[in-house]
Amino acid sequence: MTARQQGGRAAHAEARREAILEAAMNVIAERGYRATSLAAVAERVGLTQPGVLHYFPSKEHLLVGVLEARDRWDTAAFLTESTSATLSHVEQIVEFNTERPGVVQTFTALAGESTTGDNHPAREFFTTRYANLRAAFAAMLRAEYGDELPGGLTPERAAPLLIAVMDGLQIQWLLSPDEVDMTAAFRDFVALISGGDRSTP
Structure with a gap:
């Protein structure tokens, strides 16, 4: 893999991570702390729950x-x-x-x-x-x-x-x-x- 490809993957991963955080922030704002789940965040950002866990282990x-x-x-x-x-x-x-x-x-x-x-x-x-x-x-x-x-x-x-x-x-x-x-x-x-x-x- 070239340095350019690695940089592109890193940028994509960072963008996806930021999107997950923004989705989580919105879910928290709507539902509160206790009612916020990984499943709800995953649905909001268009990922599976394992997809979210790839970026955040828990x-x-x-x-x-x-x-x-x-x-x-x-x-x-x-x-x-x-x-x-x-x-x-x-x-x-x-x-x-x-x-x-x-x-x-x-x-x-x-x-x-x-x-x-x-x-x-x-x-x-x-x-x-x-x-x-x-x-x-x-x-x-x-x-x-x-x-x-x-x-x-x-x-x-x-x-x-x-x-x-x-x-x-x-x-x-x-x-x-x-x-x-x-x-x-x-x-x-x-x-x-x-x-x-x-x-x-």
Whole structure:
């Protein structure tokens, strides 16, 4: 097989993988986490169930792939090569999440399941994601506020709290969407740690 043929096959495989992820995202949005099956995703994308398993060895691997794609798509939607993340961008993502409860369900369920054992398919994804997010949020907060936030915390101490509030609010919102305004509550927390000082719009 020539290098050109190999490149063509790789591009085809990547395109098929992306199509499966998009189909899974749509099925999750329509049916929710529990009702999403490999069979439903396979039907949506025009493959057999073994065809989907060729790209994703299990339902859990597929759902982790959806979360990875969600993160990539969010970054592409809210940031460009010339912009850096700010708290305002994070607020936008929190607000956007209110429009996709199925994906939030998937994230929350897999995050919880990933803590149950080292061999869970989602454990590496979440361990790496949280480490990267803590570092990214600390850098973002330092860029906005310097070495100390107005509320007195360092960026490194505030970063895990920011993540904890985002994830905790998602659980409360999923359980009581009519009682918990996730976006407003997140903004309230940002006001607390920033002392109400938002130097960056």
